[in-house]
Amino acid sequence: MSQTRLQLDKIDPTPQQQYLNRRSFLRKLGYGSLIAAGAGVTGHGVVDAKTSQHEALQPGLDSHEILKRFSAPRNKKYDLDIKLTDELVAATHNNFYEFLPGQAGNLWRITENFTIDPWTIEVTGRCRRPRKFDIEDLFTLPGLDHEERTYRFRCVEAWAMDVPWTGFELNKLMAKVEPLSDAKFVRFVTVNRPQQMPGLRSTQGTYPWPYFEALRMDEAMHPLTLMVTGVYGRPLPRQHGAPFRVIVPWKYGYKSPKSIVKIELLSRQPKTFWETMQPDEYPFLSNVNPNVPHPRWSQAFERVIGTRVRRPTQIYNGYAKEVAQLYV
Numbered sequence: 001m002s003q004t005r006l007q008l009d010k011i012d013p014t015p016q017q018q019y020l021n022r023r024s025f026l027r028k029l030g031y032g033s034l035i036a037a038g039a040g041v042t043g044h045g046v047v048d049a050k051t052s053q054h055e056a057l058q059p060g061l062d063s064h065e066i067l068k069r070f071s072a073p074r075n076k077k078y079d080l081d082i083k084l085t086d087e088l089v090a091a092t093h094n095n096f097y098e099f100l101p102g103q104a105g106n107l108w109r110i111t112e113n114f115t116i117d118p119w120t121i122e123v124t125g126r127c128r129r130p131r132k133f134d135i136e137d138l139f140t141l142p143g144l145d146h147e148e149r150t151y152r153f154r155c156v157e158a159w160a161m162d163v164p165w166t167g168f169e170l171n172k173l174m175a176k177v178e179p180l181s182d183a184k185f186v187r188f189v190t191v192n193r194p195q196q197m198p199g200l201r202s203t204q205g206t207y208p209w210p211y212f213e214a215l216r217m218d219e220a221m222h223p224l225t226l227m228v229t230g231v232y233g234r235p236l237p238r239q240h241g242a243p244f245r246v247i248v249p250w251k252y253g254y255k256s257p258k259s260i261v262k263i264e265l266l267s268r269q270p271k272t273f274w275e276t277m278q279p280d281e282y283p284f285l286s287n288v289n290p291n292v293p294h295p296r297w298s299q300a301f302e303r304v305i306g307t308r309v310r311r312p313t314q315i316y317n318g319y320a321k322e323v324a325q326l327y328v
Ligand SMILES: Nc1nc2c(c(=O)[nH]1)N[C@H]1C(S)=C(S)[C@@H](COP(=O)(O)O)O[C@H]1N2
Pocket: 093, 094, 095, 096, 097, 098, 154, 155, 156, 190, 211, 239, 240, 241, 253, 254, 255, 256, 257, 258, 259
């Protein structure tokens, strides 16, 4: 067995654990919604979906087989023309301050007992139909069809990854609550659960918990902004922000909040978590820009995790064609 193979085996509990999570997660969704979710997942209609889901729930299939069967149809429009980050590398290189302040490789372990089912997201504020969505809603409501997109992702601390997220455009969820015309900003709030989140306990008083982020309405409604429910064809692992997070690929990573419980539509610009503490370092917009250094380091280059690649940072993280017009 090669050295690489051995190393992979050593950290293999992660995908295996995710696979088991996926099984119980899907079981909890109930059979009816399995079919519905499957229809969105395979794109081949209800009957095929039912078959593949059914088979996938048989014990003994390896996690890669599961991954193949549950992959949402990939939206070719957003396909990156580069080698994707290894799943295990992404799963063991995370940032989730509620569990552990700082960058960490063992967040998958620290988040192990975090309860993600049941879960609700409340969408409220300046909208005609405020409502709560549960897990099942996000997988089964019409119009929230899941797809897979490969996106670049850039942390402000100059590391990058290229990963396949599964989810749907946030604007589709917004449409369900019918925003009012004075809804100009969208604020996201992460779950506040100190008994399961050791980072919340150890930093009480240091940080303004719970974590909150925000976008302008036009940014939130942009087709690139994803409500993410999965990655690498599986439900989102806890360390990546299960069960639901937002991904905004042209902004620094902290603008992509995890484990969201509340979305508020607001008429005025709110403060964000990091902006509250260090407005010069983490301003509201925080678009990826190689020409604007962080006050303490350059943003000209980025390190691709799991590789030796150091590559130039791209303006808007490579999404200028799609988003530059938002900022003229
Ligand atoms: N709730 C919450 N969301 C968060 C963070 C956090 O600490 N708490 N960290 C952010 C930062 S700085 C980054 S780089 C990304 C990391 O996402 P990943 O661990 O899935 O790679 O999550 C972002 N979302």
